[in-house]
Amino acid sequence: MAETLLFNALREAIDEEMARDPYVCVMGEDVGQYGGSYKVTKDLYEKYGELRVLDTPIAENAFAGMAVGAAMTGLRPIVEGMNMGFLLLAFNQISNNMGMLRYTSGGNYTIPTVVRGPGGVGRQLGAEHSQRLEAYFHAVPGIKIVAVSTPTNAKGLMKAAIRDNNPVLFFEHVLLYNLSEDIPEGDYICALDQAEVVKVGSDVTILTYSRMRHHCLKAVEQLEKAGVSVELIDLISLKPFDMETISASIRKTHKVIVVEECMKTGGIGAELLALITEHCFDELDARPIRLSSQDIPTPYNGALENLTIIQPHQIVDAAQQLVAGKI
């Protein structure tokens, strides 16, 4: 076990996979000489050279499409979105080509690509740099979507994403890169399609992902003191959802809260609760609760920004009311 920062866990994963497979390469803005704006590819340019760690011009649509063509002809590109919001400019390539091309080609081609980078609401970065594109990309067929939340799952999921033969959208969070913990030594992978039961409990199930996992953990601490037993699940896989793990928990607690950082309308929670209604309708003892960000562009002002996203005390309140039968 070694104490590792999350950005270094990602870096280790990419480094190990590049050493393992010469077809794995990285492309994006400032990934090479600069080492990545969050240092996820630090020193890899020196180690692997300018083609394997390719600094691209600022042209998201074109370099995302270039990754598709490279993947179709044998490479396994990892594309960095310097900020995930910039990938709005690559939406066509990610949707039409990464996501749909295998199907429209009748299985002629596979597109083994990873598109990774920082998403989420940071600290006063303004609306455009505070996006949660996981919801926007959710309807695109043919792509897997994961969100990492700890150094341990960041490394294991990155290795799994690189080895997967499908396109994977890999969401990191701008505020989690300096999170530190002991991670397993050496080579390990985490399944891309499995949720993680962070804490076992019996009164209420809380489903969350990415940075909100840590807000939920703060809330769980208070709830435990108040005698509420929470089962906390980190979804990890946003597409497809691990309905097996989710359903098993709801069959136990019969109450569910979704805590998400994306906006409420058309969000991850919207789809998740629709599925829970379909799968677990008879298991629910109370209406499900959705704690989401406001449906607004993220404001710059710090106090307003805090009001935009869910805070731990709101999770505590919601759980207590739900368990007390007040909802």
Next chain:
Amino acid sequence: MTQADMGHDIAAAPGSASGAPTCSADVTSLVGAHAERLENLYPSVPATVNREEGLMLYRDMTLGRRFEDKCAEMYYRGKMFGFVHLYNGQEAVSTGVIKAMKLQHDWFCSTYRDHVHALSCGVPAREVMSELFGKETGCSKGRGGSMHLFSKEHHLLGGYAFIGEGIPVALGAAFTSRYKRDALGDASSDSVTAAFFGDGTCNIGQFYECLNMAALWKLPILFVVENNKWAIGMDHNRATSDPEIWRKAAAFGMAGEEVDGMDVLAVRAAAQRAVERARAGEGPTLLECLTYRFRGHSLADPDELREEAEKEFWAKRDPIKSLAARLIEQGLATAEELKAIEKEIDAEVADCVEFALAAPEPKPEELTRYIWAED
């Protein structure tokens, strides 16, 4: 061509306060700047072909033409659906470029007007026609359709339906070629990629983004502009500030060339030069082929905008007739031999229709197959 020749009939005069289109006084042509450019092309040395090569080119172009004529017939008979964009008139470009490259070694990337590119790449007519009929035997298993023809076996990277989106994909294939050679040390990696697209595409960002990256990294790629003057109903000269697309290469420090896109031997010679540069590691070429589509944008287009005089001008330059005349004149083939090839092609086209009509539909239980790499 000189700068003075540029954009005769529509270019806004630099001093014009209104910026309104002006016509230069010396323009008398009824058929416009596009035709004039063709007539004033600096003569290039056409490719020299032997009998075997000449007949191969003739065969490919004839297949392209007659296949498309059959598509129109099948569409109007209700056997084919959706948007169908035919290539009639532009055959010299597909044949001229693709047949100058190494099949199943080099890579090819097309647009929504992709049937003839697929045929030139060697995708069997049966597979292309089946795809247009939505059958399981189609090159995309009936999942793609007219605008999404793919064949990994024949290195066809695909038909891309949105303007410009295929160019970055082609760039990626060219990048792989260089990556294998320079990052993996495979000296035999010398494949070149040809990306085909039209004049309308030369106004979209991805075109410029990719020219920049291709020149920057000296990628082995040919950007082949099929300038047929019309982006659906938008006259090229109304859509772009400098209609001479090949000149845009200079801004990126890459080779650029304009060529008579109705002359397969001229296109072939230009493609050979570009491929040679690309294989030698000298980077990309922007090749603008002046051509014309004989039919509307798609079979749903009533084609009401284009002047008869313009259509006649280009019809007189039918690339297949020109090649036939040349082959006969040079003693490489007789009229009877060319007729015999046409008969063979007609039989091949009839066969592919018969095959496609009888072919099985995709199985309903396989509706969701091919979403994931594992199935």
